Amino acid sequence: MTTVIRLEAVSKVYGQGEAEIHALRAINLVVAAGEYCAIMGASGSGKSTAMNIIGCLDRPSSGAYYLDGENVAGLSETQLAHIRNRKIGFVFQQFHLLPQLTALENVTLPLVYAGVAGRERLERAKQVLDQVGLSHRLDNRPNQLSGGQQQRVAIARAMVNQPLLLLADEPTGALDSRTSHEVMDLFAQLHSQGITIVMVTHEPDIARCSQRVIWFRDGQVIHDHLPPEEVGQVLFAL
Amino acid sequence: MDWSESVGMAVRTLSANRLRSVLTVLGIIIGNGAVIAMVGVGEGARRYATDQLQSLGTNLLFVVPGQENARRRGVEAPNTLTFEDAEAILRQVPTVDQVAPQITDSQLASYRARTTRTTLIGTTASYAPVQNFAVAAGRFFTDLDVERNSRVAVLGADLAEKLFGTKSPLGERVRFGSVSFQVIGVMEAKGAFLGSNRDDAAFIPISTMSNLIAGRRSPYGLSVGFISVSARDEESIEAAAFQITNLLRRRHKITLDDDFYIRTQKDAVAIASNVASALTIVLAATAAISLLVGGIGIMNIMLVSVTERTQEIGLRKAIGADPADILTQFLIEAVILAVVGGLLGTALGGATVILIGIYTPLETVVSLGSVLLAVSVSGGIGLIFGVVPARRAAALDPIVALRSA
Structure with missing residues (x-):
């Protein structure tokens, strides 16, 4: 099985001198292709920093990060933008759809930056919106869609460029429990198609949908291959 | 990302915020209109002056008593x-x-x-x-x-x-x-x-x-x-x-x-023409200041816009926009605002010039040259005053930008 994510002794330090904050302390982490992981941990545990580094939004202070076999730790901002565009799909808690664009246009956006021609863009975007069950909502703007629909548009946008890795930051944080489960069903479906998923969540319910829970505390990974059923016990122990 | 793509995107963004866009370009409209109108009027005055002098006959000379350039001395010769x-x-x-x-x-x-x-x-x-x-x-x-x-x-x-x-x-x-x-x-x-x-x-x-x-x-x-x-x-x-x-x-x-000097009609035409040209330059320079103020207005609003659209910028970066894409996007928005303002201002100035031509003896003209100049100058102003906001947008950290909910 190929490795999608490999963090080797990755540290992240913010600030200098007295005000130094060690957000990550030499963590090692390997995620193989096709895995479905949940990252958990209290706020300030370093899970967000880890997600930013995995998502190529941030660079480690030290250590190496291999994404799909390539060390991205030393790449320029422009090169990182290119990698985010081609290899990673992002899903955010607040959806982050552009309000002035329709659902279809929002989904085509990554393809615009990938330099895909106009007609092909529309074809591919329609196809992905169809997969998430929104082919009847192409021309609606975000404010005409429910929260669950908006998040599905965001997932379509994340998937449209056929990324290697889907990164979700609290994907159900702004949704009620019923729509949360719809989104989780969609994740399960994408996972069954072979995509690697890493999501940050603080809800044990949602973490239970994954196969592997990675637990952060004080900038370190304290549980790596935690079976999702045992999340409750860990929470109780803390 | 190619140009037509970027222009289309900028047009969408600007038309989504129509009132603000119009208010932003108002300064450019007024500045440009003023330049066109002033140059038109100045040029009209120049033509009027030279035509009047020409109508006296071009083979005319005047012999004038006194010393040239010394007519205002205390003792009158x-x-x-x-x-x-x-x-x-x-x-x-x-x-x-x-x-x-x-x-x-x-x-x-x-x-x-x-x-x-x-x-x-x-x-x-x-x-x-x-x-x-x-x-x-x-x-x-x-x-x-x-x-x-x-x-x-x-x-x-x-x-x-x-x-x-x-x-x-x-x-x-x-x-x-x-x-x-x-x-x-x-x-x-x-x-x-x-x-x-x-x-x-x-x-x-x-x-x-x-x-x-x-x-x-x-x-x-x-x-x-x-x-x-x-x-x-x-x-x-x-x-x-x-x-x-x-x-x-x-x-x-x-x-x-x-104790005398000779003025030819040609001299008189040249003097009148020079005076009118100088007048045109002064008028145009005054009007150009308002164009400059218009440019500052664009910069101001673009800076506000960058702050407001922090999340959008963060999102675009997360899904693959590199700093150059963001820079281009904001520059194009600024240039479009300025050029549209320039065109509207030109229309306004042109209309003013035509009205002045109808209601005064001045034979006013809207020259293609002044129109091209005004539009390219306003485009340039958009570019120049767009740089600061665009650079600020391009330099935004996507993490910070996405977090600012």
């Missing part, structure tokens, strides 16, 4: 230019066609109970042909009238109307000062020009003028205000000016500085 000089020029300079010396004085003109102040010009019969000035009714006075000291007058069109209304003045008697004259003609209307309105003047024989109204005899002869000379044709103006200078130097026994 005696006026040595005389009627006899004029006659000598006509007789002795071969390139000269006709000569019209003139004495000018301000007098009260009255007909029955009506009185008005007028410019009284004493001259010779050659005045009308030399100045390219024709009689509308009656006749101009002749050499014989000048010889005989006839008390006859030709009225300018405005003066005739002031004194006589719609009635024909021909054959009537008017008084200039205390002297009574018979009206024998009325001139065509020529329009006011550079502060002197010859339509509001009256013309009488120079002999009558000097004997009865305002003549000054110096030891040299009968002083005149200036002498209008027409050369045989346009090409002989230079030669005529040279020959007149030589003649007058001999006659006035000049060894050092001349």
Whole structure:
């Protein structure tokens, strides 16, 4: 099985001198292709920093990060933008759809930056919106869609460029429990198609949908291959 | 990402915020409109001035007494230019066609109970042909009238109307000062020009003028205000000016500085044209300042826009926009705002210029050059003032940008 994510002794330090904050302390982490992981941990545990580094939004202070076999730790901002565009799909808690664009246009956006021609863009975007069950909502703007629909548009946008890795930051944080489960069903479906998923969540319910829970505390990974059923016990122990 | 893509995206963003976009470009609209209007008016004034001067005839020269560039000195030099000089020029300079010396004085003109102040010009019969000035009714006075000291007058069109209304003045008697004259003609209307309105003047024989109204005899002869000379044709103006200078130097026994100078019609056209061009530059520069202020307005709003759209910028970066994409996007927005403002301003300025052309005697023009200049200048202003906001947007950290909920 190929490795999608490999963090080797990755540290992240913010600030200098007295005000130094060690957000990550030499963590090692390997995620193989096709895995479905949940990252958990209290706020300030370093899970967000880890997600930013995995998502190529941030660079480690030290250590190496291999994404799909390539060390991205030393790449320029422009090169990182290119990698985010081609290899990673992002899903955010607040959806982050552009309000002035329709659902279809929002989904085509990554393809615009990938330099895909106009007609092909529309074809591919329609196809992905169809997969998430929104082919009847192409021309609606975000404010005409429910929260669950908006998040599905965001997932379509994340998937449209056929990324290697889907990164979700609290994907159900702004949704009620019923729509949360719809989104989780969609994740399960994408996972069954072979995509690697890493999501940050603080809800044990949602973490239970994954196969592997990675637990952060004080900038370190304290549980790596935690079976999702045992999340409750860990929470109780803390 | 290619250009049409970026432009389309910018247009969508700007039209999503229509009111703000319109308010943002208002400064550019006004600035650009002002530049176009001012340049149009200035250019119109220049044409008007040169046309008026051209209409006097292009083979015209003026011999003026005194030293050039020294007319405002404390002690006034005696006026040595005389009627006899004029006659000598006509007789002795071969390139000269006709000569019209003139004495000018301000007098009260009255007909029955009506009185008005007028410019009284004493001259010779050659005045009308030399100045390219024709009689509308009656006749101009002749050499014989000048010889005989006839008390006859030709009225300018405005003066005739002031004194006589719609009635024909021909054959009537008017008084200039205390002297009574018979009206024998009325001139065509020529329009006011550079502060002197010859339509509001009256013309009488120079002999009558000097004997009865305002003549000054110096030891040299009968002083005149200036002498209008027409050369045989346009090409002989230079030669005529040279020959007149030589003649007058001999006659006035000049060894050092001349006590007269010669202005050709071409000089006058050039001076008027230069004055009008300078005026145009001053007007345009003033208007350009408002264009600059408009540019600052764009920068201001774009900076606000960057702050407001922090999340959008973060999202775009997360899904693959590199800093250059973001920079281009904001620059294009600024340039589009400025160019659209420039075009609207041009339309506004053009309309103003056309209206001014309709309601004033100025022959205003909207030149393609000034339109292109204005639009490219506003585009450039958008580019320049867009750089700061665009760089700020491009430099945003996507993590921070996404977190700012």
